[in-house]
Amino acid sequence: xxxxxxxxxxxxxxxxxxxxxxxxxxxxxxxxxxxxxxxxxxxxxxxxxxxxxxxxxxxxxxxxxxxxxxxxxxxxxxxxxxxxxxxxxxxxxxxxxxxxxxxxxxxxxxxxxxxxxxxxxxxxxxxxxxxxxxxxxxxxxxxxxxxxxxxxxxxxxxxxxxxxxxxxxxxxxxxxxxxxxxxxxxxxxxxxxxxxxxxxxxxxxxxxxxxxxxxxxxxxxxxxxxxxxxxxxxxxxxxxxxxxxxxxxx
Amino acid sequence: xxxxxxxxxxxxxxxxxxxxxxxxxxxxxxxxxxxxxxxxxxxxxxxxxxxxxxxxxxxxxxxxxxxxxxxxxxxxxxxxxxxxxxxxxxxxxxxxxxxxxxxxxxxxxxxxxxxxxxxxxxxxxxxxxxxxxxxxxxxxxxxxxxxxxxxxxxxxxxxxxxxxxxxxxxxxxxxxxxxxxxxxxxxxxxxxxxxxxxxxxxxxxxxxxxxxxxxxxxxxxxxxxxxxxxxxxxxxxxxxxxxxxxxxxxxxxxxxxxxxxxxxxxxxxxxxxx
Numbered sequence: 001x002x003x004x005x006x007x008x009x010x011x012x013x014x015x016x017x018x019x020x021x022x023x024x025x026x027x028x029x030x031x032x033x034x035x036x037x038x039x040x041x042x043x044x045x046x047x048x049x050x051x052x053x054x055x056x057x058x059x060x061x062x063x064x065x066x067x068x069x070x071x072x073x074x075x076x077x078x079x080x081x082x083x084x085x086x087x088x089x090x091x092x093x094x095x096x097x098x099x100x101x102x103x104x105x106x107x108x109x110x111x112x113x114x115x116x117x118x119x120x121x122x123x124x125x126x127x128x129x130x131x132x133x134x135x136x137x138x139x140x141x142x143x144x145x146x147x148x149x150x151x152x153x154x155x156x157x158x159x160x161x162x163x164x165x166x167x168x169x170x171x172x173x174x175x176x177x178x179x180x181x182x183x184x185x186x187x188x189x190x191x192x193x194x195x196x197x198x199x200x201x202x203x204x205x206x207x208x209x210x211x212x213x214x215x216x217x218x219x220x221x222x223x224x225x226x227x228x229x230x231x232x233x234x235x236x237x238x239x240x241x242x243x244x245x246x247x248x249x250x
Numbered sequence: 251x252x253x254x255x256x257x258x259x260x261x262x263x264x265x266x267x268x269x270x271x272x273x274x275x276x277x278x279x280x281x282x283x284x285x286x287x288x289x290x291x292x293x294x295x296x297x298x299x300x301x302x303x304x305x306x307x308x309x310x311x312x313x314x315x316x317x318x319x320x321x322x323x324x325x326x327x328x329x330x331x332x333x334x335x336x337x338x339x340x341x342x343x344x345x346x347x348x349x350x351x352x353x354x355x356x357x358x359x360x361x362x363x364x365x366x367x368x369x370x371x372x373x374x375x376x377x378x379x380x381x382x383x384x385x386x387x388x389x390x391x392x393x394x395x396x397x398x399x400x401x402x403x404x405x406x407x408x409x410x411x412x413x414x415x416x417x418x419x420x421x422x423x424x425x426x427x428x429x430x431x432x433x434x435x436x437x438x439x440x441x442x443x444x445x446x447x448x449x450x451x452x453x454x455x456x457x458x459x460x461x462x463x464x465x466x467x468x469x470x471x472x473x474x475x476x477x478x479x480x481x482x483x484x485x486x487x488x489x490x491x492x493x494x495x496x497x498x499x500x501x502x503x504x505x506x507x508x509x510x511x512x513x514x515x516x517x518x519x520x521x522x523x524x
Contacts, residue, residue, distance in 0.1 A: 118355035121321050125349045126421065127342040128372045 010233075014211045020131040021139055021207075031137050038141035042103050042206075043148055049102065050095055054153040057090050058082055058160025066164065066171030075171060079178040080185030082161035087190045088197075091153040093242055095146070096201030100234035104209035107138060108230035111213025112223040120214065135210045139203060146202040147195045154191065158182060193249045200245050205234045270297035270457050271332035271345055271424045273318055278327035280313055280481075287313050289481045290327070298455045300447070302468040305478035306503065311461040312352070314478070315429050318459060319349045331425060345425065348418035352430040354410035356402040362389070362413050363398040366420045388416040392446065408439040415446060426450065428460040432467050440464065447471050465504055469493065477503065 028035060065081045111134060114120050120130050158179075165171050165178040212230040216222050273295040280288040288310045295301040303311045316322045317329055320336030334341040356365050366385040370376055376384065389395040392412040397405060405413060411431060418426055431447065432440035448471045451458055462468055468475050469489040476486045477500065485492070485500060495501060 114357075117358075118351050118353065119357050121316075121319075122349070122351060122355040122357070124321060125319050125342070125347060126369045126372070127339065128368065129339075133372070 010211075013215060014207055017131060017135060017211045017214070018207055020129065021135045024129065024132040024136050027132060028136065028140055031133065034133065034137040035140055038137045039145055041106070042099070042138070042141050043145035046098060046102055046145075046149060047152065050098055050149050050153050051156045053094055053098060054086070054091065054157040055160035057094060058086060058157035058162075059164045061085055061090070061157075062161035062164035062171065063168060066168060070170055075173050076177055077181055077185075078161065078165055078171065078173065079181030079183075083158060083182035083186035084190060086154050086157040086161075087186055087194045089194070089242075089246075091150050091157060092194045092198035092201060093238060095149050095153050095198055096205060096238045097235065099142075099146075099149075099202055100205045100209075100231055100238065103142075104205045104234050105227050105231050107206065107209040108213040108216075108227045109223060111210060112216035112226040115214055115216045116219060116223060130214055134214075135207075138206050138210060142202040142206045143199060146198045150195050150198045151191075154194070196249060197242070197245050200241060201238050204237055204241060208233055208237060270455055272297045272457065273301075273425065273459065274330045274333075275314075275318070276328050276330075278314070278317065278324040278329060280310070280317065280322070281325045287481050288324070291478075291483045292327075293476055293483065293486055295457060295459060296473075297457055298451075299473045300451050300458045300460065300471050302460045302462060302472035302475045303478060304463060304465070304468050304475055306463060309478040310481045311463075311478050312429055315349070315427055315459065315461045319347060319427055321349075346421050346423045347425045347427070348421045348423035349427040350411070350414050350418050350429065350431055352433060354402065354414040356410060356413060356417070358402050360401075361398070362394070362400050362402070362405070365402070365413065366417050369417070369421050384420055388419045389413075391419065392416040407434050408436070408442075411435065411439075411443060412446070415443075415450075419450070423456055426456045426458045428458065428462075430462055430464075431460065432462060432464045440467065443467075444471055479503070
């Protein structure tokens with residue numbers, strides 16, 4: 001019962017933060033500098049690790065698919081499997097997981113430290129809402145940067161699959177055949193579905209991490225605990241939301 | 251400094267006058283998880299007055315100050331600033347209230363200049379040129395203009411305190427709250443800060459509430475002093491009344507004596523160093 005109460009309290013707090021942040025939506029043009037800074041943090045600094053991870057996800061998918069499909073002569077369909085898996089599921093999910101680990105943890109650490117060292121209280125006495133200058137620019141930035149990250153993750157993952165398809169002996173299909181199958185079975189709608197998922201995941205991760213950071217109480221030790229909690233809650237939410245968003249989009 | 255002087259504050263930048271605000275604390279109590287921190291506190295702070303809250307560590311001074319700043323709400327009773335609840339956004343929109351935090355609470359990711367410019371920029375009070383003038387003027391008043399480009403991590407404790415006061419001043423406050431403004435400072439810097447607080451009051455008639463356990467600061471700058479002990483306001487009076495007090499509890503607090511015959515110290519003396 002106590003845990004249920006804590007969950008409901010957390011949900012209430014996140015919803016409140018969302019409503020408060022969105023009420024300042026019109027101030028985004030005046031907050032250009034903060035928005036661009038957050039785009040840089042969320043997009044540019046995450047890009048290399050997203051690219052590396054996506055490349056290897058593509059290679060592993062092609063490797064596993066090649067191993068299983070060569071038994072019944074369906075190797076030509078490896079491109080479709082890698083294409084669909086990356087676009088619909090693995091691209092958005094793995095990018096969101098990386099976002100939670102890299103950006104989400106940094107957001108929580110920064111806001112929790114501002115809370116513990118009374119910087120948030122200072123903002124309150126200045127009548128400058130934290131939701132306006134600390135949360136809103138991050139939410140706007142993640143909405144803009146997630147599709148960019150997903151497109152790059154998909155392209156790099158598809159390319160990774162093609163490398164394995166071409167150079168691993170037991171797979172051995174040409175890049176032309178690989179990309180022909182990928183193009184034939186992976187529709188624009190699949191890529192769009194993946195982006196929609198990624199938008200939901202990214203938005204929720206940033207919102208939850210901001211909320212946990214802003215609600216941190218205590219001293220420096222609690223900052224570490226808040227970061228751990230933010231990452232764990234984000235990962236759980238990504239997986240739970242994945243099921244429901246997929247069900248809605250199918 | 252015997253009585254509050256004015257009911258108008260003077261803007262330190264433009265010279266324009268505004269109404270000084272009063273604070274009304276009425277039967278305030280605060281409990282955390284069933285533990286009472288403040289119990290039935292009542293007092294008024296007159297517009298333009300310097301009111302000092304003194305008390306030993308853990309007596310609830312800072313909690314009371316946070317409630318006056320609107321950062322926390324009392325469990326029972328009420329606090330009003332200029333007749334309104336300070337925890338409401340609308341009140342803070344109408345009454346300019348600034349709090350100088352004990353540890354400064356400067357924004358570590360911003361330079362000193364940007365720390366000071368944040369408030370006017372966010373509230374769109376003036377052009378960038380006028381904001382610059384206002385920020386540099388505040389830094390000059392506190393003699394820290396050389397620190398404008400530095401970051402808070404590069405400042406000493408005393409400079410952080412002064413920058414923190416400058417940041418409060420940029421807000422053109424009608425009510426200025428100080429939480430332990432002289433803690434962790436050397437005697438010279440403490441005297442400088444006391445002088446700054448008194449100057450701000452004399453020059454600009456800002457209503458000020460100072461929380462401290464620095465007796466000399468309290469008795470030097472205050473119009474009135476309240477003493478909190480174990481969450482209760484045990485006395486309220488002018489500095490002179492406090493100096494003349496015969497109340498043994500107050501005398502013990504204001505003029506503590508170290509009893510070297512105390513068994514605690516004897517025990518320390520006889521302990522062998524490893």
